[in-house]
Amino acid sequence: MAAPATPDSAAQRTVSEGTVIERTVIENCAIATVDADDTEYASGYVVVAGNRIESVGAGKAPEGLTGVVRRVDGTGHLVTPGLVNTHHHFYQWITRGLAQDANLFDWLVTLYPTWSRIDEPMVHAAAQGSLAMMVRGGVTTAMDHHYVFPQGAGDLLGAEIRAAAEMGVRFSPTRGSMDRGKSDGGLPPDFAVETTEAALLATEAAIDTHHDPSFDSMLRIGVAPCSPFSVSTELLREAAVLARRKGVRLHTHGSETVEEEQFCKDLFGMGPTDYFESTGWLGDDVWMAHCVHMNDSDIAAFARTGTGVAHCPSSNARLAAGTARVPDMLEAGVPVGLGVDGTASNESGELHTELRNALLIHRLAGGEKALNARQALRLGTYGGAQVLGRQQEIGSLEAGKLADLVMWKVDGLGHSSIADPVAAIVFGAAAPVTLSLINGRPVVEDSHLKTVDEDAIARSARDQARRLARIVAAG
Structure with missing residues (x-):
């Protein structure tokens, strides 16, 4: 357990150019920086000044630091960089455990009618649950892909943004959309889709209302039509034009199943x-x-562009994709990060377990050297930052980067006999998080959220899941 906060008797704070700078010093810990050289320290320190990492190194922190609070x-x-989640569907938190033995298309067909009944209170509760589970387990930057917008449901994207702000997590939501219903050859039922024009207008409004492009940004908006089997070619093309006009990133599902590949070839x-390149x-x-399902040519195209x-990995296994x-x-050379995916296809809702699952799944498929522990950690940190376009700001522990970091306890029952601390958190059981800083602010301490009430979130999610089930049952 980390020692309690101790004030520096010499000086509580220092003023530079009129700005108060408060410092947090973490010492005597192993450090995996995940920088370009994979620098590690068996015993080192991290100094955080405000919301930035000021210094990282071996041994004790520098003498004479002022403003240490x-x-x-x-x-x-x-200590590692905070984990970065690159794909999720928060609303699915309240529909976990359904369609347990289905592939993707059957799972979607089963759940679309339920998801078409969600509303703003449900999405807020689901976002709180999804975020709480991830953040408590070391996620410092979360992403969500929300694409279901029933008429009259309220401000669903705003509900997610509100939940993230309440928790204090760095957030990259994307405004998703679907405009290809079943009558147009798509997979979702017609009542679950928007018109192309409405989707584009709502997406632009979301960017104008919420997007913050600054270095320190806690909120970045992306453009995210759902998938080739649920959106029109026109929506894909116009969404790309919109995103580039606004200077934001683009996200979608791609090559997830053999059924999707056949759908694209047929249509x-x-x-x-x-198809994606053509649009x-x-x-x-x-x-x-x-x-x-990517062949050599597909991988080369991703690398080239x-x-x-x-x-x-867990969602792909759950749906047998x-x-x-x-x-x-x-x-x-393809940028790769890790994603939880929606918790209706990965009920654990945690990203730190994906480090281990990625390693195990790829060794099962490709042998004992397919992926190692440090590659897995990089996927969950710097790789995720790359994928979100934030590698200059987060994803590694380097001076000048934003202070998003996690202290994993590796001297307890589950990990104390593993000498390599990186192997401990990847190969071993899910390690407890003693401290998580997001933007320099403590958000988790001793495996508990500091900014929100976990029990209240659990009750709210349960109540909204039951309310949704009642609404669906009533028809």
Whole structure:
């Protein structure tokens, strides 16, 4: 357990150019910086000044630091960058455990009618639950892809943004959309989709209302038509134009299943990657979820254009979608991060378990050297920052970057006999989070959220899940 906050008797704060700078010092901990050289320290320190990392190094922190308001003894801990989630559907928190034995298309057909009944209170409760589970487990930057907007449901995107702000997590929501209903050859029922014009107008309004492009931003908006089987070619093309006019990133699902690949060939006469390229959807401002069924040409196209991938190993396994060729993608230079995906297809809702699952799944598919512990950690940190276009700001522990970091307890029962602390958190059980800083602010301490009431969130999520079930049952 970390030592309690201790004030520095020499000086509580220092004033520079009229700005109060308060420092937090973490010492005596193992550190995995995940920088370009994978620098690690067996015993080192991190100094946080305001919301920035001021210095990282071996041994004790520098002498004579002023403005130290907290000193943390990190003995028995590993400090890493905060985890970055690159794909999620928060609303699914209140529909977990359904369609337990279905593939993707059957699962979607089963759940679309339920999801079409969601409203703002449900989405706020679901977002709180999704975020709480991730943040408590080391996530410091969350992403969500919300694409279901029933008429009269309220401000669903705003409900998510409000939940993230309440918790204090860095957030990259995307305004999703669907305009290809079943009558137009799509998968979702007609009552679950928007018109193309309405989707584009609402997406632009979301960007204008919420997007903050600053270095320190806690909120970035993306443009995210759902998938090739739920949106029109016109929506894909116009969404790409809109995103680039506004200077924001693009996100969608791609190459998730063999059924999707066949759908694209039947409807468009080409596979998903070629279809995306024909609509302007490859580029270094784009990332796609899953990308399970990619051939050599597809991987080369992603590498050539800098298109990123959100790898979701647990969800892909739960829906029997297959195993993405992540080792081949990494070798080719494709940016790859990790994603929880919606909790109706990954009921644990945690990203730190994806480090282990990614390693195990790829070794099962590709042998004992397919992925190692440090590659898995990089996928969950710097790789995620790359995919979200924030690698200059987050994803590694380096001076000048934003102070998003996690202290993992590795001297307890589950980890104390593993000498390598990185192996401990990847190969071992889910490690407790003793301290998580987001933007320099403590958000988790001793495995408990500091900014919100976990029990209240659990009750609210349960109540909204039951309310949704009653509404669906009533027809």
